[in-house]
Amino acid sequence: MPHATTSQPSTILEEVQANQEVLRSRLAGALSSPPPNVPESSLPSVPLIDLAPSFSSSLAARHAVAAQIRQACTTSGFFQIANHGITDSATTNILAQAERFFHDLTPAQKDKLHIRHNQLFRGYEAAGDSYVNPDDSTETETETKEGFNWGYEPSLDPESTSASSYVELDGQPPSAPYRCNVWPDPGILPDFKSAIVAYYAQVLSLARHLFRLFALSLKLDETYFDALTTHPGGIGRLLYYPPQSPEQLAGKASKLGLGAHTDYECFTLLLSTSHPGLEILFPPTDVTGDKPIWRPCPLRPGTLTVNVADFLMRWTNGLYKSTIHRVVSRPVVSVDAATGQEVTKGSEARYSVPFFFSINYDAEVEPLPVEAVGESRFVKMKAGEYVLERLRATV
Numbered sequence: 068m069p070h071a072t073t074s075q076p077s078t079i080l081e082e083v084q085a086n087q088e089v090l091r092s093r094l095a096g097a098l099s100s101p102p103p104n105v106p107e108s109s110l111p112s113v114p115l116i117d118l119a120p121s122f123s124s125s126l127a128a129r130h131a132v133a134a135q136i137r138q139a140c141t142t143s144g145f146f147q148i149a150n151h152g153i154t155d156s157a158t159t160n161i162l163a164q165a166e167r168f169f170h171d172l173t174p175a176q177k178d179k180l181h182i183r184h185n186q187l188f189r190g191y192e193a194a195g196d197s198y199v200n201p202d203d204s205t206e207t208e209t210e211t212k213e214g215f216n217w218g219y220e221p222s223l224d225p226e227s228t229s230a231s232s233y234v235e236l237d238g239q240p241p242s243a244p245y246r247c248n249v250w251p252d253p254g255i256l257p258d259f260k261s262a263i264v265a266y267y268a269q270v271l272s273l274a275r276h277l278f279r280l281f282a283l284s285l286k287l288d289e290t291y292f293d294a295l296t297t298h299p300g301g302i303g304r305l306l307y308y309p310p311q312s313p314e315q316l317a318g319k320a321s322k323l324g325l326g327a328h329t330d331y332e333c334f335t336l337l338l339s340t341s342h343p344g345l346e347i348l349f350p351p352t353d354v355t356g357d358k359p360i361w362r363p364c365p366l367r368p369g370t371l372t373v374n375v376a377d378f379l380m381r382w383t384n385g386l387y388k389s390t391i392h393r394v395v396s397r398p399v400v401s402v403d404a405a406t407g408q409e410v411t412k413g414s415e416a417r418y419s420v421p422f423f424f425s426i427n428y429d430a431e432v433e434p435l436p437v438e439a440v441g442e443s444r445f446v447k448m449k450a451g452e453y454v455l456e457r458l459r460a461t462v
């Protein structure tokens with residue numbers, strides 16, 4: 068990552084460009100399959116962390132979970148969490164409403180909610196409307212994903228207090244026209260907003276809980292980040308990766324759902340259906356001949372996937388890794404029991420609900436203590452300015 072010396076917007080732009088260079092060089096050297104004779108067990112993977120002890124009143128139990136988080140964050144920055152406390156009904160309902168949104172609304176109804184009507188990327192995106200990896204916008208193949216985006220509102224946050232005044236990515240109040248969240252007509256999707264509201268309240272609370280564990284994992288006071296998450300950034304997204312028929316996949320090992328990227332905020336909490344597609348570019352190790360390697364993210368029903376994002380990576384001075392990932396559709400090859408012949412089927416649909424958690428967008432971010440992360444190499448900036456510049460590079 069670059070050494071920036073001022074907090075002028077041009078410096079953020081330079082940093083965004085430098086980030087893109089890192090992405091390019093990582094992708095250029097990446098392995099798409101393991102080197103010969105390397106056993107599966109020695110390849111990098113995503114650890115599963117049981118969060119149950121982190122809700123205990125025992126500080127030692129919370130420290131033990133924090134130690135596992137530190138281990139994951141200093142290696143690949145990805146981990147999965149079980150017993151996270153989000154209810155099954157909240158996860159089932161939001162995934163069901165995602166399916167209804169993408170299938171039941173007509174193109175005209177979706178278009179009324181299109182992000183081009185909104186200054187803060189709220190609303191619906193069709194396939195090809197945005198490229199999470201700006202380099203992909205010059206390719207002839209578009210990302211297959213469709214999306215629906217919304218952001219934090221005090222009314223969606225059960226812990227919001229009147230003392231905490233939320234500002235948007237650009238430091239301005241949220242309420243002006245064309246900047247607010249947009250929702251489908253309740254006459255068409257009556258249970259949509261309530262499913263979002265229920266899930267969002269729970270994922271927000273879980274994110275604040277995780278931030279306390281991140282604080283412990285960095286040997287900081289457990290409440291270190293609390294004052295910075297009173298009116299946090301929290302962009303939620305519904306994503307739909309349509310199934311691809313064998314014909315659509317013909318001649319290709321994969322079709323791009325969402326380009327290779329790192330996330331921008333502090334960390335992401337990802338809920339998805341149990342369909343494959345998410346792939347992680349694990350950082351180089353001895354086993355891979357010092358090359359980054361693409362590996363599928365494990366499918367563990369009932370878990371959420373957590374990954375460190377760029378702002379936390381910069382804030383921890385590079386100690387916690389923000390790792391490149393993408394979503395691709397691949398053909399499913401199986402062997403027909405009767406004939407013994409290989410049968411190639413298309414890919415199945417995937418739905419996911421990422422939640423991108425940031426500290427308060429208007430917080431002046433001080434470097435973390437030297438004892439925790441060393442002398443910071445990064446320029447100070449507000450979380451909102453940074454995320455906005457990264458989003459602007461994608462459309």
Ligand SMILES: O=C(O)CCC(=O)C(=O)O
Binds near residue numbers: 306330
């Ligand atoms: O859909 C997924 O599984 C991953 C989504 C993702 O990486 C993102 O939206 O940043």
Ligand SMILES: [Fe+2]
Binds near residue numbers: 328329330335392
């Ligand atoms: Fe992502």
